[in-house]
Amino acid sequence: MEAVAVILGLLFVLFVVAGVFVAVKAVQAAKRGVDRTVAQARRTVEDTGLRARQLAQPGVVGELAQLRLSLRTSMRATQDVLHSGSADDASLSEAIGLFERLSAHGHELDDDLKRLEREPDRATIAARLPELRERTERITHSAESLRWAARDRARKFADDDLASLSDQIDVESGALRHWTRAEETGAADPLREPVRGRPGPAGRPQGAGRGPSADGPARAGAAGSGDSRRPTPEDPQALTTRDPRTQPTYPWQKAPRTEGTPT
Numbered sequence: 001m002e003a004v005a006v007i008l009g010l011l012f013v014l015f016v017v018a019g020v021f022v023a024v025k026a027v028q029a030a031k032r033g034v035d036r037t038v039a040q041a042r043r044t045v046e047d048t049g050l051r052a053r054q055l056a057q058p059g060v061v062g063e064l065a066q067l068r069l070s071l072r073t074s075m076r077a078t079q080d081v082l083h084s085g086s087a088d089d090a091s092l093s094e095a096i097g098l099f100e101r102l103s104a105h106g107h108e109l110d111d112d113l114k115r116l117e118r119e120p121d122r123a124t125i126a127a128r129l130p131e132l133r134e135r136t137e138r139i140t141h142s143a144e145s146l147r148w149a150a151r152d153r154a155r156k157f158a159d160d161d162l163a164s165l166s167d168q169i170d171v172e173s174g175a176l177r178h179w180t181r182a183e184e185t186g187a188a189d190p191l192r193e194p195v196r197g198r199p200g201p202a203g204r205p206q207g208a209g210r211g212p213s214a215d216g217p218a219r220a221g222a223a224g225s226g227d228s229r230r231p232t233p234e235d236p237q238a239l240t241t242r243d244p245r246t247q248p249t250y251p252w253q254k255a256p257r258t259e260g261t262p263t
Contacts, residue, residue: 047072053117060125061117067136068113074140075106078147085150089157095146102146106139 050072053065082099086092113132116125 043072043076060122060129063129064113064117064125064132067132068110070140071106071110071113071136074143074147075103078143079103081147081150085154089153091153092150095150099143099146102139102142105135106143109135109139 047069050065050069054062054069056062057065078099082092082096086096109132116128116132119125
């Protein structure tokens with residue numbers, strides 16, 4: 001009984017631990033989902049505010065908003081392309097490492113632009129705008145280089161796979177249409193044209209009566225010597241005499257003249 005109680009106690013502890021583990025995992029997954037939703041909503045609100053300031057406040061404030069919006073859009077697009085392509089191409093891991101280093105400079109620039117938006121001195125902002133514009137162009141250009149390189153690599157792999165698939169389909173299509181090649185080369189059909197020398201139904205070689213054979217001289221000698229035997233089915237029909245009365249007549253032929261018919 002004590003062993004049963006110990007086993008039941010261990011099972012209860014295991015169930016409790018498993019339940020706590022599952023509950024912690026579920027809470028963490030829910031927290032990640034909430035954080036992701038909150039971050040996405042925050043980005044949407046910030047992008048909408050930047051577009052509004054860009055249109056509603058011309059001048060240095062509007063240009064700062066334009067620089068921030070351009071930087072955020074380029075960096076986010078590059079991040080999406082690299083992370084989505086890394087699942088299928090492990091070679092993008094180095095590109096992702098470079099992008100993370102570039103993201104550090106992007107965050108630093110975005111913080112500088114955000115602080116300048118609260119700067120009341122417009123002259124100071126105007127004096128720093130050329131340098132900020134150059135930094136933004138350099139970072140966005142580097143991000144675009146990584147993004148388009150990853151896209152070109154994915155497209156090249158897709159083109160190579162499509163070319164290989166097309167070659168395999170052409171080979172399979174040719175194999176499925178093998179009868180067309182046989183018709184073009186004029187291959188003999190064994191069901192229509194008998195092969196000479198192959199035994200026929202009666203045991204005789206097929207096509208034996210179409211040319212000179214070994215027993216041809218013997219049959220010719222027998223016919224020339226006046227043999228009065230009846231022709232057999234195996235004798236050529238050219239050696240037998242046809243009855244004129246059994247021959248077919250045609251409208252344009254003259255009637256055969258018989259004995260007693262006046263000329």
